[in-house]
Amino acid sequence: MDETPGLRERKKAATRAALHEAALRLAIDQGVDGMTVEAIADAANVSRRTFSNYFSGKEEAIFHGDTVRLRRMLELVRAQPADEQPWTVLTRAALQLAEETYLGNEEWLSRRRLLRGHPSLAAHQVAAFAVVERELAAELAHRLGGDDVALRARVLAAIFLTTMRVAVQDSTEHPERPLLDVVGAALAAAAPA
Amino acid sequence: MDETPGLRERKKAATRAALHEAALRLAIDQGVDGMTVEAIADAANVSRRTFSNYFSGKEEAIFHGDTVRLRRMLELVRAQPADEQPWTVLTRAALQLAEETYLGNEEWLSRRRLLRGHPSLAAHQVAAFAVVERELAAELAHRLGGDDVALRARVLAAIFLTTMRVAVQDSTEHPERPLLDVVGAALAAAAPA
DNA sequence: ACAAAACTTGCCCAGCAGGCAAGTTTGCCG
DNA sequence: CGGCAAACTTGCCTGCTGGGCAAGTTTTGT
Structure with missing residues (x-):
């Protein structure tokens, strides 16, 4: 198998993980309803629109x-x-x-x-x-x-x-x-x- | 047990059933994404706001x-x-x-x-x-x-x-x-x- | 009959998903 | 290496959604 799945794939995985991390953290200290998708995206240094490219909602990210x-x-x-x-x-x-x-x-x-x-x-x-x-x-x-x-x-x-x-x-x-x-x-x- | 659970309860049940019926019917012939909550409410002769009092979303109604x-x-x-x-x-x-x-x-x-x-x-x-x-x-x-x-x-x-x-x-x-x-x-x- | 409780409605707002198009990054092959 | 194509990001935009609030209406208990 391929040791490195290519830069592109690695970046995607990293972004996804960062969004997941951020979602989890924010959900814990602001509450699920208290956080906005935008806040999650910001915390992961990504645009709100990009969040939508990865997950269909905050719960999916969590x-x-x-x-x-x-x-x-x-x-x-x-x-x-x-x-x-x-x-x-x-x-x-x-x-x-x-x-x-x-x-x-x-x-x-x-x-x-x-x-x-x-x-x-x-x-x-x-x-x-x-x-x-x-x-x-x-x-x-x-x-x-x-x-x-x-x-x-x-x-x-x-x-x-x-x-x-x-x-x-x-x-x-x-x-x-x-x-x-x-x-x-x-x-x-x-x-x- | 009470034969008639009161007018209020009967009406609520009827409204809920009507909304459910309408949701099902519309979902079948317009597709789930193609129908709006407003259309369901209309079909059940009820305001969009009232739909929200009964169900938290179309899928729940379905x-x-x-x-x-x-x-x-x-x-x-x-x-x-x-x-x-x-x-x-x-x-x-x-x-x-x-x-x-x-x-x-x-x-x-x-x-x-x-x-x-x-x-x-x-x-x-x-x-x-x-x-x-x-x-x-x-x-x-x-x-x-x-x-x-x-x-x-x-x-x-x-x-x-x-x-x-x-x-x-x-x-x-x-x-x-x-x-x-x-x-x-x-x-x-x-x-x- | 009448007051309290429950329900409906319209109005409103912030949040959200996702289409689109322009700009950027990565992959690939000659 | 050069450069093209595919993939990805972003901003902008739109219509839909859930739910708070308050005024009006209906049902209930007494």
């Missing part, structure tokens, strides 16, 4: 982190052997991701906590998780046999993603419990027959 | 039907004996609701099909389903024993709702297969261990 992590999760799933049980594959990917996320960014959960409870955010987070649903389902379909593969793959993908979401949400509400623990318990409760 | 059905589902769950297995309770409620919905409104699926594929709608539908998640979790918590009741109840509620959503979405994409059939298969694939 949850860009989740989007990235979910794509990473897709990779982790794809990287696993084709002959494993699907739920095993998903569980491994989830636990590894939880570990990476937590190690790479210890303050992650605490920053999230500051955003908790805002009504419209929950809806957007749910949407962020749903975006990868079809891709994950396609990947799982390869790993399933029997009847109704398409439907069963989709159900499995949806269940898994929703479980991850609940685990993360629950984790922000119970800071004392380690993330890995919550993810593990949630996955155990969700495991299909 | 999915009001789903919201109503999900509340009905909560009732169906609550009405069942407390000593049943939670997943059995949910399955029964889902199948009964699918039947009611289909019988009461045969054109339901075909109307939905006309809206399929619009990107932003999917997100709002997911959100509509997530709204009742906490209420359903609270109801299920009563019916669970063991450790971690709160988390497990939440996971169960989320899994169930997401499965229903997938069943409905899949159904709009495969019109030839009976709704009950799809719901049944989806629930079977989702049943926890």
Whole structure:
């Protein structure tokens, strides 16, 4: 694979990340409704119009982190052997991701906590998780046999993603419990027959 | 219980229903982006400002039907004996609701099909389903024993709702297969261990 | 009958998404 | 290296949107 995806791509990624960072920071200390898109763009040294080229709204910018992590999760799933049980594959990917996320960014959960409870955010987070649903389902379909593969793959993908979401949400509400623990318990409760 | 919930409440329900109807109809033949909130309000003989008193946006108006059905589902769950297995309770409620919905409104699926594929709608539908998640979790918590009741109840509620959503979405994409059939298969694939 | 509470409406405003076109940066190939 | 094409940024602009406010209307309880 290409080590450097080209200057253009690197710049885009940097801008996107800067906007995400700014959105998160401003949301935390001015409130989601209290901040304007213009403020986010300014904080990232970019025009308001450019913000719109990257995200379709402030909430999308806020949850860009989740989007990235979910794509990473897709990779982790794809990287696993084709002959494993699907739920095993998903569980491994989830636990590894939880570990990476937590190690790479210890303050992650605490920053999230500051955003908790805002009504419209929950809806957007749910949407962020749903975006990868079809891709994950396609990947799982390869790993399933029997009847109704398409439907069963989709159900499995949806269940898994929703479980991850609940685990993360629950984790922000119970800071004392380690993330890995919550993810593990949630996955155990969700495991299909 | 009160047979007539009062004139005021009846009028409100009628207005809400009229707005929902209008939103659905206009969305189908002008496209979701092609219609304005004002047009919906006009079609329901109500001011644009009043629309905002009922719904926070057009998508919410479009999915009001789903919201109503999900509340009905909560009732169906609550009405069942407390000593049943939670997943059995949910399955029964889902199948009964699918039947009611289909019988009461045969054109339901075909109307939905006309809206399929619009990107932003999917997100709002997911959100509509997530709204009742906490209420359903609270109801299920009563019916669970063991450790971690709160988390497990939440996971169960989320899994169930997401499965229903997938069943409905899949159904709009495969019109030839009976709704009950799809719901049944989806629930079977989702049943926890 | 009448007062309080709830609802509707018009008016208003700041914020927002996204089309368009001119200017700038990057990628690519001879 | 030169230079063209594609991609990206920016400013400008427009119509739509959510929601605060206050005046007018309808429903309710007594």
